[in-house]
Amino acid sequence: MTIIEIDNLKFSYLGQTETALEIEHLSISEGESVLITGKSGSGKSTLIQCINGIIPHVTAGKLTGNVRLKGEDVSEMTVAKISTIVGTLLQDPERQVLNYKVVEEIAFGPENLNCTHDEIEKRIQAATERTGIEDLMERDTDTLSGGEMQRVALTSVMAMEPEILVLDEPTSNIDPEGTEKIFQFLHQQKGVKTLIVVEHKVERALRFVDRIIVIDNGRIVLDIPKENMLEMVHTLLEKGIEIPEEFLYASKMGLKSADIETVREEIQREGITLHSHARRRGGDLVLEAQSKVEVPERIIVDAELKARKGTVVAIMGKNGAGKSTLLKAMLGLINKNQFTSSSSIKIDKVDLSESDISRRGAYISYLPQSFDLMLINRTVEREVKYSMRKRGIRNDELLQTIFEIFELYEIRAADPLRLSMGQRRRVSMAAILASEVRIVLMDEPTSGQDFYHKDLMGKELRKITDMGYTVIVVTHDGRFVYRYADELAIMHEGRIVFHGIPEEGFEISEQYGILPPSDHLLRRHEKNLEVE
Amino acid sequence: MNYIIDAIISWLIFLFGVAAPFYLILGVIGIGGFREITKYEVYNSFYYKLNPAIKILFSVVVMIIASMVIWWISALLAIVILLSYTSLRNGRRKAFIGSMFLLSVIIGTTWSYAPLTPPAILSIAFPHQTTFLDLWKWPSYFAIMGYQPYLTLQGLIYGVQISFRFAAVTIAALILVMTTTPSQILKALHKLRIPDPIVFSLMVAMKSVPMVFESLDTSVKLQMLRGLGSDRSKYLKPIFMLIAGLSAIVPTIVHLMRGAKDIAISADTRGFRAYNRRTYFVDIPMTRTDYYMVGLFLAGIGVAGIMLALGFGRAIPYIS
Numbered sequence: 001m002t003i004i005e006i007d008n009l010k011f012s013y014l015g016q017t018e019t020a021l022e023i024e025h026l027s028i029s030e031g032e033s034v035l036i037t038g039k040s041g042s043g044k045s046t047l048i049q050c051i052n053g054i055i056p057h058v059t060a061g062k063l064t065g066n067v068r069l070k071g072e073d074v075s076e077m078t079v080a081k082i083s084t085i086v087g088t089l090l091q092d093p094e095r096q097v098l099n100y101k102v103v104e105e106i107a108f109g110p111e112n113l114n115c116t117h118d119e120i121e122k123r124i125q126a127a128t129e130r131t132g133i134e135d136l137m138e139r140d141t142d143t144l145s146g147g148e149m150q151r152v153a154l155t156s157v158m159a160m161e162p163e164i165l166v167l168d169e170p171t172s173n174i175d176p177e178g179t180e181k182i183f184q185f186l187h188q189q190k191g192v193k194t195l196i197v198v199e200h201k202v203e204r205a206l207r208f209v210d211r212i213i214v215i216d217n218g219r220i221v222l223d224i225p226k227e228n229m230l231e232m233v234h235t236l237l238e239k240g241i242e243i244p245e246e247f248l249y250a251s252k253m254g255l256k257s258a259d260i261e262t263v264r265e266e267i268q269r270e271g272i273t274l275h276s277h278a279r280r281r282g283g284d285l286v287l288e289a290q291s292k293v294e295v296p297e298r299i300i301v302d303a304e305l306k307a308r309k310g311t312v313v314a315i316m317g318k319n320g321a322g323k324s325t326l327l328k329a330m331l332g333l334i335n336k337n338q339f340t341s342s343s344s345i346k347i348d349k350v351d352l353s354e355s356d357i358s359r360r361g362a363y364i365s366y367l368p369q370s371f372d373l374m375l376i377n378r379t380v381e382r383e384v385k386y387s388m389r390k391r392g393i394r395n396d397e398l399l400q401t402i403f404e405i406f407e408l409y410e411i412r413a414a415d416p417l418r419l420s421m422g423q424r425r426r427v428s429m430a431a432i433l434a435s436e437v438r439i440v441l442m443d444e445p446t447s448g449q450d451f452y453h454k455d456l457m458g459k460e461l462r463k464i465t466d467m468g469y470t471v472i473v474v475t476h477d478g479r480f481v482y483r484y485a486d487e488l489a490i491m492h493e494g495r496i497v498f499h500g501i502p503e504e505g506f507e508i509s510e511q512y513g514i515l516p517p518s519d520h521l522l523r524r525h526e527k528n529l530e531v532e
Numbered sequence: 533m534n535y536i537i538d539a540i541i542s543w544l545i546f547l548f549g550v551a552a553p554f555y556l557i558l559g560v561i562g563i564g565g566f567r568e569i570t571k572y573e574v575y576n577s578f579y580y581k582l583n584p585a586i587k588i589l590f591s592v593v594v595m596i597i598a599s600m601v602i603w604w605i606s607a608l609l610a611i612v613i614l615l616s617y618t619s620l621r622n623g624r625r626k627a628f629i630g631s632m633f634l635l636s637v638i639i640g641t642t643w644s645y646a647p648l649t650p651p652a653i654l655s656i657a658f659p660h661q662t663t664f665l666d667l668w669k670w671p672s673y674f675a676i677m678g679y680q681p682y683l684t685l686q687g688l689i690y691g692v693q694i695s696f697r698f699a700a701v702t703i704a705a706l707i708l709v710m711t712t713t714p715s716q717i718l719k720a721l722h723k724l725r726i727p728d729p730i731v732f733s734l735m736v737a738m739k740s741v742p743m744v745f746e747s748l749d750t751s752v753k754l755q756m757l758r759g760l761g762s763d764r765s766k767y768l769k770p771i772f773m774l775i776a777g778l779s780a781i782v783p784t785i786v787h788l789m790r791g792a793k794d795i796a797i798s799a800d801t802r803g804f805r806a807y808n809r810r811t812y813f814v815d816i817p818m819t820r821t822d823y824y825m826v827g828l829f830l831a832g833i834g835v836a837g838i839m840l841a842l843g844f845g846r847a848i849p850y851i852s
Contacts (some may be wrong), residue, residue, distance in 0.1 A: 055798055061649035080806030088801040095791045096798035098739065100713035101571060105815035108715075109802035120813045140574060154797075160802055333753055335564050337625060372787045373751040374758070376779040390759030417786050435758060 003164060003194050004028040004051060007228045011046060011055060020061075021046040028038045030163070033186075033195040035226075038215035039240040040450040041165050041420055042200045047215065048166050049073070053082035087162030091448065093149035094450035097141045102133075102152050105141055109160040120159075122374040127158035145319035147178015154182065164194040167258040171201065172448045175319040175476050177513035180243065183208070202229075203238070203244045203258075203518070214239050224392075230258060242451030244479075244518040260521050263450055267522070276522050279501050282308025286470050287439055288363075291329035291343040293322075293494075300339065301325045301494045305472070307439070307487075312461050312471045314481040314502070317491035318513040323380065323474040324369075326491070327441045331366055332357050347439055362391065365432035366443045371425055375416040380408055380427050383416050385437035399434060405463050406430040422453040431458065438469050446477040458484035478506065478517035490514065542671050545683070549643025551770075558777065559770040562637075563752060565629045567745035568622070569706055572713050575621035579711040583822045584720035587708040593829040594704040597836050603693035605836075610634060610700040613707070619711055628783040630703060637699045642691030647679045654686050656692075661686065669739055714738045728805055736795055742787060751780030777779050 006026040012019045021043045028034055038044050040076035049055045056063045057079045067074040090096050099105040106127060110120040128134050133151050136144065144152060150170060157165070167186070171179035179201075187208040189193060189195060199205045202212070206226060214222035216239050224232055233251045237243050250258040251257050253266050255307045265275065287307040301322040307313045315323045326333050332355070334341040344353040347363040365387075368374070378382040384402060388395065403409050405428040416427045425445065432440060446454050454477065461471050461484055475481060479486055480504055490498040492512045498505050506516035507524070516524075557566075574580075577586070594613070599608040614634060617627040647670065654664060665685040672681075680687070714735045721731040738819070752773060756762075762773030 021744055049797075052801055054800070058797060058800055079800045080803045082799050083803040083806065086801070088797070089693050090794050092794060092799060095794035098735070098799065099715040099797065101573070101715070101814075104715045104814060106712075108799075108804075111812055112803035113809050114807045114809060114811055116811065117813060120811070124813070160825050180550065233653070260763040288570065303585065330755065337564060337568070357756045358759070358762040361759060362762065364757075366754070366757055368750060368754065370747070370750065370787060372790075373747055373780070373783050376751070387758040390762065417783065432758070 001030045002027045003030040003032075003070055005068045005071075005424065006065070006194075007061060007068075009050060009067060011064075012048060012062045014060040014062075019052065019218055023047070023065075023220055024463070026213075026223075027192060027219065027294070028196065031191050031196055032464070033190050033209045034211045034213060034485060035202065035209040036196060036198045036213045037200065037202055037241050037453055040422060042215045042457060043218035044215050045168055046218070048196060048198060050185070052086045052166055053079050053162075054076060054088075057082075068245045073238070080291055083160060083162070085162055086166055087157035087160050087166045089150075089154050089157050089165070089170050090169045092173050093146055093153050093314055094443075096153050096261065097149055097156075100140055100142070102136050102139050102141055102144075105152055106156045106159050109156055113160070121162060123159045126161075127155045130158055130188070131155045132181070145175070145178070147174040147181065147319050150174050151181060151185075152332065155183065157295070162193070163188065164196065166196045166198075168198045170197070171199070171204075175513065176478070176515045177318055179204070179476075195404075195490060200242055202241060202358060203247065204475070205283065212236075214241060216240075230256070230422075233325070240450065240452040241337065242454075242479075245522055246518050249522075260518055265523055275505070276523055277483055279503075280311050280472070281467070282311035282486065283468075284309050286348050287472070288346040289330045289343065290345075291326055291337050291341070293325050293329050293334055293341040299494050300331060303494065304497045305330075305489060305499075307470050307472060309438075309470055310465045310468055311486040312465055312473060312489045313489060314485035314490055315472065315480060315489045315496075316472045316476065316478070316497065316505075316509070316514050320330055321491040321493040321512075322489050324443050325494075326473060327366070328445055330441065331364060332360050342516070361437070364439045364441060365437040367428055367432055368438065368445045369447060371445075372417065373429040374428055374431065375424065378415055379413050380416050380419075381412040383427055384430045384434050387431055391435050393434075393436050395436065398436065400453060401467070402430045402433055405460055405465045413490075422449065422456070425449070425453070425457070426460075428499075430455075433469070438468060440464070440472070442471065442473040444474055446475045446480050456482055478509075479519055482506070482517045482519045538669075539671055542668070542674065545668060546647075546674075549639065552643075553640040554774055555640070555770045556632050556636040558773040560632050561629050563745050563749035563777070565632075567742050567749065569633070570624055570630050570709050570745065571709060571742040573621045575711070577619045577621075578821075579616075579620065579707055581819070581821065582711075582715045582825065583818050584708070584712045585724060585817055586818075586822045587712060587716075588720060588724075589826070589829060591701060591705045591708060593832060595701045596830060598697045598700040600836050600840060601648050606700045607698050610696055610703050613700065613703045616707075620707075625712065629731050630706065634699050634703060637702060638692060638695040641695030641698060641748040644687060645691035645694050646673075646687040647683050649690055650680055650686050651684075654684065654690060657690050708797055709738065709741070716816055722812075724811070728810075732799065732804065736792070739795075740792070743788060743791075745786060747784040748777060748780050751783055752776040755779060 009021065009023040010019055011021045015342060026380050036044050036047065050067050051072050057469055058076055082281055097105055098145045099108060099202060106124050107120050110123045128137065131151055133155055136148055136152060141149060141152065160234060165453060170182055183204055186195060186204050197205055209226055212224050212229060213220055214236060222235060224230060230247060230251050233247050246260050246263040247258045249267060250263050253270065255263065255266060286309045287304055290304045291416060292302045303326055324520055327476060329341055329343045347477050350363065352360050352363060358505065377386055407430060408430055411423060445457060458480060465471060485502055487500065488502040489496050490509055490512050497507060497512060503520065504518040509516055553828040562618050594609060598609060614627060614630050617623055617630050620626050651664065666682040667685055670681060717734045717738060718731055755776040760776055761768065
C-alpha cells in the first residue's frame with residue numbers, strides 16, 4: 001500500500017526565484033526503506049520537509065502540486081496530525097533536545113498529544129526498549145555525548161509512535177560508535193516502519209534500505225532498487241555521492257557483491273595493485289604540547305601531542321574522549337572556573353605555556369566546529385584581511401595564494417554569513433591562514449560536509465601543508481583521515497593511546513570505537529606503503 | 533589651563549560611569565561568568581526544591597516590595613538574596629559574580645540618573661533639604677547630553693536609591709534561572725494558564741541564554757586569537773573585549789537563528805500545540821515548604837503595606 005505519494009510538486013523558498021525542489025512523481029510504499037542522497041544543497045532536506053509538513057506549515061514559500069500521506073493532502077493536515085504519522089529526527093542532536101531530563105524529553109511528544117500518564121509511561125517504555133537507552137533514563141540531557149543525545153532524540157520521536165520515520169542526516173554530528181547504534185536500530189526497524197533516511201554514508205545505509213533515490217539540483221535523477229547500485233556506482237559518483245572503493249572495484253570487476261573480503265580476494269586474484277596514500281614524515285618538530293584538564297571527579301584530558309612541519313595530524317576518538325578539550329587546552333581556551341588545567345606548549349621552540357590567548361594566537365590558529373562565529377566582517381575580502389590587519393602583516397602574495405586555494409575571488413564582495421556552508425568553511429579557513437600562523441587546529445571540519453566538500457577540503461589541506469603549514473584536525477571521518485592525514489592520534493578517555501601512521505592506527509582503532517574505513521580494509525595486507 | 537584640567541576631570545568622571553560597569557561585566561565577570569549565572573545546574577538545596585511557580589512568584593513579590601518601600605529596604609532585600617546565592621551549586625562563586633553584577637547595576641544606574649536629575653526632582657526626593665551639595669561643575673557643553681550644570685551629592689544618593697529598585701528584582705529573577713530546568717518552568721507557567729506559544733518562547737529563550745553567552749564567548753576569543761588588541765596594553769583588554777563583543781553580536785544571532793529553526797521543527801514535529809491542553813508525565817507538586825513560602829510572601833507584602841500605611845518606609849519621598 002502506498003503511504004506517501006507526491007505529484008507535480010514544485011517548491012521555491014520565500015524571496016527566492018529559483019525552484020528548490022521539483023518532483024513529477026514519487027511514491028513510497030508502507031514498510032519500505034528508502035535512502036535519499038545527494039550533494040549538500042541538492043534539495044534532500046526540502047523533500048523531507050515537504051513530507052513531514054514543515055513545508056508549507058512552518059517554512060514559507062511557493063508550493064504547487066501535492067504531497068499525500070495515507071491519501072490525505074499534507075497541506076490540509078495540521079502539523080500536529082502529521083506528527084502522529086511522520087516522526088522526524090534531525091541532524092544536530094543539541095538543536096532538537098529541549099528538556100533537561102532524558103525522561104522529560106521522551107515524554108514531550110506524548111504529553112503534547114494529551115496522552116494519559118499510563119499511556120505516556122507505556123510509550124516511554126516501548127520506545128526506550130527499542131532504541132536501547134534504558135541506561136540513560138536517569139541522566140540529564142546536557143551530560144550526554146553527541147551519540148547518546150541523538151539516541152535520546154530518536155527515542156523521543158519513537159514515543160510518538162509514527163508509522164513513517166524520517167531521518168535527516170542523523171549521524172553526521174556523532175561518533176562512529178553512536179552512528180553504528182543508530183544504524184543498528186534502523187536495521188531492526190526495516191519492514192516494521194516506513195524509513196526515509198537522508199544520508200551521505202551510502203554504504204552504511206545499504207544494509208537496511210530497499211531503494212536509493214538521488215537528488216541533484218532539486219530533482220530526482222536516480223531512483224533505483226538497492227540491488228542495482230553496483231551497476232550505477234559511476235553515475236552516483238558523478239552526482240557527488242560518496243562511494244566506497246570496494247563498490248568501485250566490484251563494479252569494475254563485474255562482481256555481484258561489494259563485500260570487502262570478496263572484493264579484496266578478487267583484486268589479489270586479478271593482480272590489481274592498490275596504491276596506498278603517501279604519508280609525510282614532515283620536517284622539524286614544530287609543536288610540542290602537554291595538557292591536563294580535570295574536574296574533581298575525573299581527568300578529562302591528560303595527553304601529549306607532537307607534530308612536525310608540513311604534516312596533517314588527525315585526532316580521532318569517541319564522543320567525550322577529550323579531543324576538542326585537548327585543542328582548547330593548547331589554545332588556552334579552557335574555562336579556569338570550571339576546570340583545573342595545566343598545559344605546556346612549545347611552538348617552534350617558543351614556550352607559550354604562560355601566554356594568553358592573544359599571544360598564542362600569533363603561533364596557532366583555530367577553526368572551531370561552529371566556524372560561523374568567527375565571521376564578523378561584511379565582506380569575504382575584509383574577513384580574510386582582518387587577521388592580517390590585526391597582526392600587522394602585509395603580504396599580498398600570501399593573500400593572493402589564499403584566495404586562489406580557497407576559490408574566493410568570485411565571492412570576495414559577498415557577505416560571509418550569507419554564503420553556503422561549504423563556502424563559509426572556506427572563508428573561515430582562508431581567514432585564519434592569512435595571519436601567517438603556521439599551525440592550524442581544526443575541530444571537526446568534516447562534520448555535516450558532503451563527499452565533494454570533504455574531498456575539496458582534503459585537497460586544500462594538502463596544498464597548505466605543501467606550503468609548510470601544520471594541521472591538527474579532529475574528525476570522526478576515518479576515510480578522510482585515511483586519504484589525507486599523515487599521522488593519526490587516537491584518544492580514549494582523555495589519553496592519546498596511539499600516535500602513528502593511519503595504517504597502523506586503524507589496525508587497533510576498533511577497540512576504541514573507531515571503525516577502520518574500507519579504503520584501509522581493502523589494503524590492509526598491502527606492503528607498498530609510500531612515505532615521503 | 534584650569535579649563536583644560538576641568539574638561540579632563542569631567543570626561544574622566546563621565547567615562548567612569550560608562551567604563552566601570554563594562555569593566556565589571558567584561559573584565560571581572562566575563563562572558564563565562566554570565567553563562568554561569570544564567571544556566572541551570574543540578575543541585576539539591578532549598579531553592580532547587582521549590583516549585584517553579586513559587587520562584588516566579590518570589591520575583592514578583594520582590595518587585596512589588598522593592599517598588600513600594602524605601603530604598604534601603606530594597607537594598608537590604610538585594611543583599612539578603614545575594615547572600616542566599618551561597619546555598620546554590622558553586623554558591624560562593626555565584627555570589628561573587630552576583631555581587632559584581634549588582635555593583636555594575638548600581639554604578640551604571642547611578643551614573644545614568646545622578647548627572648541628569650534636575651533639582652526639581654531632587655527637591656521631591658529630599659523634601660527636608662533646601663540646598664544641595666555641589667560636588668562638580670560640568671562644562672557647559674555637557675548640557676547637550678542633558679546634564680545638569682552640577683553633579684550633586686543628593687543626585688548621586690538619588691541614583692543609588694533608584695538602582696536598588698532594579699537590583700533586588702534582577703538578583704531575585706536570576707535564582708529562578710539558576711535553579712529551575714526549562715521544562716519545569718514550562719509546566720509551572722502552563723499551570724498558571726499562560727498561553728503555550730508564550731511559554732514555549734520563554735522555554736526556548738531559557739535554553740538559549742547560556743548558548744548565547746557561550747557563542748559570544750567563542751566569537752570574542754576567536755577575535756583575540758586572530759590578533760584583536762594583541763599589541764596593546766593588557767589594561768585596555770576590557771575595551772577590546774567590548775569591541776569584540778559588539779562584533780560578535782551578528783554572527784552569534786545568525787548562529788542561534790540557524791539553530792532556532794531546528795528547535796521549532798523538533799517541537800512541531802513532536803506535536804507541540806497539537807491541542808489546547810497538554811498532559812504532564814512528571815508533575816511538580818506543591819510541597820509544604822511551597823505553601824510556607826506563599827505565606828511568607830503574603831506576610832512580606834502585608835508588613836510592607838502596613839508600614840506604608842503607618843507612614844514608615846514609604847517609597848516617595850525617598851528619604852524620610
